Amino acid sequence: MRISDIILSNDYTNNLTAAKTKVNDLQTQIATGNKIQQPSDSPGGTSNIIQWNTQLEQMNTYSDNIDNGSSFIQDTTNTMQSIQTEITNILTDLSSVNNTANSTNLGNFGDQINQSLQTILGLANSESNGKYIFGGTDFSSAPYAMNASNTAVNVQVKDVSGAQKITISKNIQQQINMPGTDVFGTIVTQSGTIDSSTALNSTFTSQTNVYDAQGNPYSLQANYTKTATDTYSMTYDVLDSTNKSVFPIPTVAEIMVFNSSTGKLQTINNQPPTSIHIKAASGNIDFTFDPTLISEKNGTSTVNFSANQQTDIFNTLISIVNQLKSGKTPDSSLVQGVSSFNNRLLDNLAKSGNITNQLSNTKSLLTSQQTQLETMISNEQSVDVAHAAMDLQNQENLLQMIYKMAAMVSTQSLLNYL
Amino acid sequence: MSLSRTFDIAQSGLTVYQEALDVTSHNIANASNSDYSRQRAVLTTAPSTQNANLIWGNGTQMQEIQRVRDTLTDQMVRDNNQKYSDNNEHDIILGNIQSLFSEPSNNGLSNTITAFYNSWQQLSVTPNSTALRNNVIQAAQSLSNQVQNINSGMNSIKSDVLNNANSDVTTLNNDLQQIQSLNQQIFAAQNAGQQPNDLMDSRDKLIDEVSNLANINVTYDSGGSAVISVGGSFAVDRSSSSQFSASLVNGKIVIKNSNGTSLSGLSGGELNALTDIYNNKISAYQTSFDQVVNQIMNGVNSQTSAGYTTTNPPQSGINFFDNYNKGVLSINQQVLNDPNMIAASGDGTAGNSDIAVNIGGLINQKDTNGNTVVDNYATLVSQVGSDKQYASNTANSYQLLLNQLQTQKSSYSGVSVDEEMTNVLQYQRAYEASAKIMTIADQMVETLINIVQ
Numbered sequence: 001m002r003i004s005d006i007i008l009s010n011d012y013t014n015n016l017t018a019a020k021t022k023v024n025d026l027q028t029q030i031a032t033g034n035k036i037q038q039p040s041d042s043p044g045g046t047s048n049i050i051q052w053n054t055q056l057e058q059m060n061t062y063s064d065n066i067d068n069g070s071s072f073i074q075d076t077t078n079t080m081q082s083i084q085t086e087i088t089n090i091l092t093d094l095s096s097v098n099n100t101a102n103s104t105n106l107g108n109f110g111d112q113i114n115q116s117l118q119t120i121l122g123l124a125n126s127e128s129n130g131k132y133i134f135g136g137t138d139f140s141s142a143p144y145a146m147n148a149s150n151t152a153v154n155v156q157v158k159d160v161s162g163a164q165k166i167t168i169s170k171n172i173q174q175q176i177n178m179p180g181t182d183v184f185g186t187i188v189t190q191s192g193t194i195d196s197s198t199a200l201n202s203t204f205t206s207q208t209n210v211y212d213a214q215g216n217p218y219s220l221q222a223n224y225t226k227t228a229t230d231t232y233s234m235t236y237d238v239l240d241s242t243n244k245s246v247f248p249i250p251t252v253a254e255i256m257v258f259n260s261s262t263g264k265l266q267t268i269n270n271q272p273p274t275s276i277h278i279k280a281a282s283g284n285i286d287f288t289f290d291p292t293l294i295s296e297k298n299g300t301s302t303v304n305f306s307a308n309q310q311t312d313i314f315n316t317l318i319s320i321v322n323q324l325k326s327g328k329t330p331d332s333s334l335v336q337g338v339s340s341f342n343n344r345l346l347d348n349l350a351k352s353g354n355i356t357n358q359l360s361n362t363k364s365l366l367t368s369q370q371t372q373l374e375t376m377i378s379n380e381q382s383v384d385v386a387h388a389a390m391d392l393q394n395q396e397n398l399l400q401m402i403y404k405m406a407a408m409v410s411t412q413s414l415l416n417y418l
Numbered sequence: 419m420s421l422s423r424t425f426d427i428a429q430s431g432l433t434v435y436q437e438a439l440d441v442t443s444h445n446i447a448n449a450s451n452s453d454y455s456r457q458r459a460v461l462t463t464a465p466s467t468q469n470a471n472l473i474w475g476n477g478t479q480m481q482e483i484q485r486v487r488d489t490l491t492d493q494m495v496r497d498n499n500q501k502y503s504d505n506n507e508h509d510i511i512l513g514n515i516q517s518l519f520s521e522p523s524n525n526g527l528s529n530t531i532t533a534f535y536n537s538w539q540q541l542s543v544t545p546n547s548t549a550l551r552n553n554v555i556q557a558a559q560s561l562s563n564q565v566q567n568i569n570s571g572m573n574s575i576k577s578d579v580l581n582n583a584n585s586d587v588t589t590l591n592n593d594l595q596q597i598q599s600l601n602q603q604i605f606a607a608q609n610a611g612q613q614p615n616d617l618m619d620s621r622d623k624l625i626d627e628v629s630n631l632a633n634i635n636v637t638y639d640s641g642g643s644a645v646i647s648v649g650g651s652f653a654v655d656r657s658s659s660s661q662f663s664a665s666l667v668n669g670k671i672v673i674k675n676s677n678g679t680s681l682s683g684l685s686g687g688e689l690n691a692l693t694d695i696y697n698n699k700i701s702a703y704q705t706s707f708d709q710v711v712n713q714i715m716n717g718v719n720s721q722t723s724a725g726y727t728t729t730n731p732p733q734s735g736i737n738f739f740d741n742y743n744k745g746v747l748s749i750n751q752q753v754l755n756d757p758n759m760i761a762a763s764g765d766g767t768a769g770n771s772d773i774a775v776n777i778g779g780l781i782n783q784k785d786t787n788g789n790t791v792v793d794n795y796a797t798l799v800s801q802v803g804s805d806k807q808y809a810s811n812t813a814n815s816y817q818l819l820l821n822q823l824q825t826q827k828s829s830y831s832g833v834s835v836d837e838e839m840t841n842v843l844q845y846q847r848a849y850e851a852s853a854k855i856m857t858i859a860d861q862m863v864e865t866l867i868n869i870v871q
Contacts (some may be wrong), residue, residue: 005449063544131544165542166775415835
């Protein structure tokens with residue numbers, strides 16, 4: 001092949017450009033630590049990095065949500081523990097008032113219990129990070145307050161039953177609050193039996209009085225219609241003193257199915273039996289209806305509502321204080337109400353512990369997934385610095401060779417020998 | 419036979435070798451000119467004469483100054499030129515487009531999108547927090563700004579592409595006019611028995627330039643004039659040259675010839691790259707990008723319009739974004755004025771964050787094609803990257819091929835200084851020898867004169 005001078009200079013330029021391009025690429029990779037500088041370096045890798053980084057950022061947010069949620073539920077737990085301490089003191093006092101030796105000091109016990117009531121009321125209005133712990137989702141004001149005449153505790157906001165939910169993982173939401181209705185409200189428990197020999201399509205009704213926080217009575221009515229063997233359709237309604245419904249009657253009835261052999265309630269709407277939350281639009285009526293104790297057997301239908309629905313814990317304690325101050329030992333039903341509240345509080349403490357564990361477990365899982373994702377991103381994006389440094393050294397050697405060869409060739413021609 | 423004949427023969431040598439040295443000097447002077455084709459002095463013996471039954475040589479003469487050029491290699495260079503410049507232009511402009519997205523990096527739009535959705539997640543934990551509501555607004559403003567930057571960047575690139583197309587067409591027209599002029603000069607020179615080698619080099623250089631701009635077809639007529647078509651349309655011969663134009667028709671760049679007919683056969687060169695990027699690539703990218711932004715806006719608005727603000731009284735039916743129009747994603751001014759107008763609540767209470775939770779979850783919601791917002795965005799970025807990578811790789815392969823062809827062309831037509839210096843020595847020696855003959859002939863004449871005296 002005939003070699004012209006242009007060929008030599010072009011080859012030199014081309015080789016030099018190629019070597020410098022490689023050196024530049026390697027220097028950039030080492031300096032940035034990334035082997036993908038732009039999408040065209042690896043279109044598929046870029047797509048993966050974008051999606052993995054998005055997932056990683058989401059996980060970071062979930063992790064932050066868990067931290068915030070954990071802080072809130074921890075505050076909730078601490079507050080409920082404080083309430084439980086007060087309730088324990090109250091139960092001790094209530095036990096002491098039965099001692100005849102204390103019959104002359106009932107007023108003092110009343111003062112002590114009143115002090116505990118004020119403490120509990122204060123705790124019920126506790127805040128965490130600007131949110132009322134037991135206020136549901138209505139933060140417009142403190143949820144509970146004594147009325148002007150100091151005769152009753154009222155709910156100050158429309159709703160204390162709202163659930164505060166946070167996202168702790170993809171498609172997983174966790175409620176982090178204990179609504180006021182769950183903690184301070186009461187449960188209307190329905191018990192008794194339904195006659196399994198009842199004719200199809202026949203209906204019977206049971207009713208009881210429930211009360212709002214102001215002590216106003218309402219009638220809770222439940223209707224049971226047998227639709228098939230062991231199967232009943234249940235509807236319910238809440239009526240005020242003028243017999244006017246204050247509750248939007250569910251358009252779809254609850255389908256209750258009993259076990260044909262044991263007679264126990266097996267499912268409600270094909271789900272395991274659970275409590276039903278009943279809340280009137282006015283917000284005054286807000287409680288949980290628990291029909292899980294109903295059973296079916298051959299005989300007369302005797303379905304009854306149980307539990308004293310007259311007052312919540314605050315107004316129960318007010319009644320106790322009033323009786324003690326008037327020199328009377330509290331009614332046993334009131335004492336039983338305090339005891340029931342204590343049991344429910346312990347249940348709620350267990351529930352908050354479960355939420356804490358759930359958050360903690362999810363956080364551990366997220367941390368593991370984050371590590372895995374970071375590894376995947378690193379494998380896709382990060383440069384092997386040692387390998388790149390070796391390549392850079394080789395390319396720099398090659399570059400020097402090109403310079404040397406160019407210097408040797410370009411300076412020599414036939415002219416040097418003429 | 420006379421002694422004057424010896425003088426004549428020696429003189430032919432002196433003349434021819436001086437001319438040959440001129441040719442060599444011309445070659446050496448153009449040794450670094452890549453557009454130059456080396457020339458070769460072709461010497462031949464002068465016509466002989468017959469005398470006394472013998473044929474006597476009359477020295478030497480210059481038959482021609484030959485231009486050393488391989489037309490087949492020229493054609494291959496031009497074919498690859500148009501493919502290389504087409505892909506190289508794609509590579510350059512697509513590189514500019516992909517840089518608009520700043521991916522993969524912390525400054526990329528994907529991070530901004532994620533931060534926007536995450537700000538809703540954070541708000542869902544403490545929905546009554548004014549700071550977190552402002553955080554949502556700031557994240558939305560970042561998103562809006564970045565969307566606007568990308569759109570204005572793409573529009574700016576489109577504008578540059580259109581300007582480049584007009585500039586290229588102007589260059590094309592100028593080149594074609596010069597080629598026509600050179601065709602005429604070469605024809606005239608050849609008719610006068612001259613060898614217009616340098617004019618032909620100039621014309622070949624211009625033809626190479628035109629092949630960078632568009633796919634061309636080059637033939638030569640009987641008069642040696644180059645007849646060129648551009649994109650299948652007549653461009654130039656000796657008698658005329660076409661004037662092309664670039665214009666926007668229905669938002670697309672159309673290259674037309676003098677008759678106003680669009681170049682349907684345009685398939686290579688920078689002009690093909692510019693029209694393809696303007697008419698197809700950027701439009702497709704913008705459509706995909708608009709889909710991503712609309713997916714974000716519609717998803718968020720469908721949630722907030724069903725939610726409640728935390729104003730007193732709570733309001734419903736409030737969109738978070740006003741609209742997405744002409745590349746601008748506008749946030750509802752009411753929201754910008756008052757963060758409580760962010761409808762994050764599902765029931766009107768300040769502590770309810772159902773809407774915020776739902777919006778935070780939209781980042782994982784799939785559209786009818788089964789893709790999330792980030793999936794669609796990543797696909798768009800990946801598509802731009804793939805197009806750029808393809809153009810870059812193809813341009814590099816044509817560059818290699820072009821380098822080989824240039825080497826081949828230079829091997830044939832390029833000047834070798836060593837070779838030329840050898841010729842210089844050769845011609846110099848021949849010139850010296852001819853001069854010596856002249857001196858000897860002169861001495862012989864002097865000897866004869868002395869005999870006569």
